[in-house]
Amino acid sequence: MVKIEENKFYTEHKKIEVLAAAPIVYIPLSQHLGKICDCLQVKIGDTVLKGQLLSTAQAQPFAPIHASVSGKIAAIQSWPHPTLGACKAIVIENDGKDSAAPEFGKNLSPEAAGKLTPEQIRESIFRAGVIGMGGAAFPTHIKLNPPKPVHCLLINIAECEPYLTNDSQLVAEKAPEIIAGIELEARCFPLQKIYISIEDNTPEAIAVLTKELAQRSWKINGIEAEMAVLKSQYPQGGEKQLVQKILKTEVPRGKLPFDVGVTVQNVGTVYAIYEAVYKNKPLIERVVTVTGGCLTTPKNLLARIGTPVKYLIDACGPLKETPVKIIAGGPMMGIAQFTDQIPVIKSTTGIILLGKREARRAEELPCIRCGACIRECPMGATPALINQASNKSFWAEAKTYGALDCIECGLCNFVCPSNRRIVQSIKRVKLEAPR
Ligand code: SF4
Numbered sequence: 001m002v003k004i005e006e007n008k009f010y011t012e013h014k015k016i017e018v019l020a021a022a023p024i025v026y027i028p029l030s031q032h033l034g035k036i037c038d039c040l041q042v043k044i045g046d047t048v049l050k051g052q053l054l055s056t057a058q059a060q061p062f063a064p065i066h067a068s069v070s071g072k073i074a075a076i077q078s079w080p081h082p083t084l085g086a087c088k089a090i091v092i093e094n095d096g097k098d099s100a101a102p103e104f105g106k107n108l109s110p111e112a113a114g115k116l117t118p119e120q121i122r123e124s125i126f127r128a129g130v131i132g133m134g135g136a137a138f139p140t141h142i143k144l145n146p147p148k149p150v151h152c153l154l155i156n157i158a159e160c161e162p163y164l165t166n167d168s169q170l171v172a173e174k175a176p177e178i179i180a181g182i183e184l185e186a187r188c189f190p191l192q193k194i195y196i197s198i199e200d201n202t203p204e205a206i207a208v209l210t211k212e213l214a215q216r217s218w219k220i221n222g223i224e225a226e227m228a229v230l231k232s233q234y235p236q237g238g239e240k241q242l243v244q245k246i247l248k249t250e251v252p253r254g255k256l257p258f259d260v261g262v263t264v265q266n267v268g269t270v271y272a273i274y275e276a277v278y279k280n281k282p283l284i285e286r287v288v289t290v291t292g293g294c295l296t297t298p299k300n301l302l303a304r305i306g307t308p309v310k311y312l313i314d315a316c317g318p319l320k321e322t323p324v325k326i327i328a329g330g331p332m333m334g335i336a337q338f339t340d341q342i343p344v345i346k347s348t349t350g351i352i353l354l355g356k357r358e359a360r361r362a363e364e365l366p367c368i369r370c371g372a373c374i375r376e377c378p379m380g381a382t383p384a385l386i387n388q389a390s391n392k393s394f395w396a397e398a399k400t401y402g403a404l405d406c407i408e409c410g411l412c413n414f415v416c417p418s419n420r421r422i423v424q425s426i427k428r429v430k431l432e433a434p435r
């Protein structure tokens with residue numbers, strides 16, 4: 001793990017601003033890991049309400065999608081997508097009324113919430129379309145029903161990606177709701193311990209959480225809760241890295257945290273769980289960090305799902321410099337975009353606009369066999385050799401060097417003095433190699 005320039009100063013401590021709904025939104029049918037939501041519940045010309053169900057899938061795993069504004073379905077068409085390149089999307093012309101579906105936002109009392117069974121909690125989360133909002137995008141109702149018993153819940157606020165502050169700001173402003181969300185989750189497992197992992201560069205979030213937990217005598221749903229304050233480093237926010245760091249337990253190759261009795265949950269997801277159960281609110285908006293040296297006023301924005309990214313950029317403008325790169329996500333793991341027309345999706349953590357200096361892309365030189373990429377790889381892979389094998393289309397060989405274990409953290413690219421495009425070559429192996 002390494003210490004890298006954080007560049008969080010653009011938005012740290014900036015209060016979350018509610019972004020006005022855009023005049024038109026593009027809601028992709030695929031925003032999660034799993035089956036595409038192609039069982040449409042609406043057609044072109046229909047009038048829809050905010051929070052109304054738009055589409056589901058034929059089989060699990062999936063997370064249903066909902067209207068983020070009220071208005072008219074103008075089209076159902078292919079549209080740019082931040083992770084897939086393009087995907088069919090439901091286009092809604094906003095009528096500006098923000099009329100909500102009948103049950104949307106209906107409050108549930110703490111007493112009523114306290115009586116919900118684990119199955120009812122998972123059902124509410126499923127109906128709300130909640131997914132892993134740290135970027136993983138796996139449907140949460142499935143994660144809360146693992147095939148093996150889980151005894152430890154690890155809440156992930158270790159926002160190790162540079163530039164991003166959306167999670168820490170959410171904690172600073174919504175700590176009681178987040179604790180309520182953790183409490184709901186805790187009731188889904190036979191837990192013995194809850195850890196809340198957070199980096200030491202977020203003192204405001206640490207202070208409010210400490211206060212909340214102290215008021216509860218460091219117990220959530222009767223289970224001991226502990227805050228693990230970590231020295232900020234990259235890439236410790238990955239699930240396996242956190243389990244290793246906090247529990248000193250290695251998640252074996254090809255296995256997931258539940259195989260060692262742990263589940264890891266991003267804090268944005270925990271807040272969405274709270275809203276799903278207590279507010280009957282589907283996942284139709286999220287906090288997005290819009291940042292980078294090109295913007296005059298970088299912000300943390302609460303944006304509706306489907307909002308074109310250009311709309312967010314305009315809210316943080318005017319531009320000081322024309323961006324040479326727009327990234328959806330963090331600069332290490334995010335994806336460079338070819339258009340600012342991509343919509344915000346459920347897993348969009350940030351939008352980063354980089355100018356010429358910040359986006360410097362040096363010439364790719366031959367590998368000098370320094371071994372830096374191998375030393376730093378958190379997954380124990382051999383990036384230099386994967387890179388060589390991939391460039392020759394030797395897929396089987398690339399797999400033996402650990403290509404399929406790669407979490408695409410970008411650290412090998414970062415430390416390489418020869419500017420090798422290692423992650424890009426690993427992505428090619430994952431796409432091309434026979435399983
Ligand atoms: S090989 Fe993958 S996991 Fe290892 S450093 Fe490179 S991107 Fe990260």
Ligand code: SF4
Nearest residue numbers: 367368370371373416
């Ligand atoms: S860091 Fe770059 S130059 Fe060094 S071994 Fe890896 S690929 Fe080669």
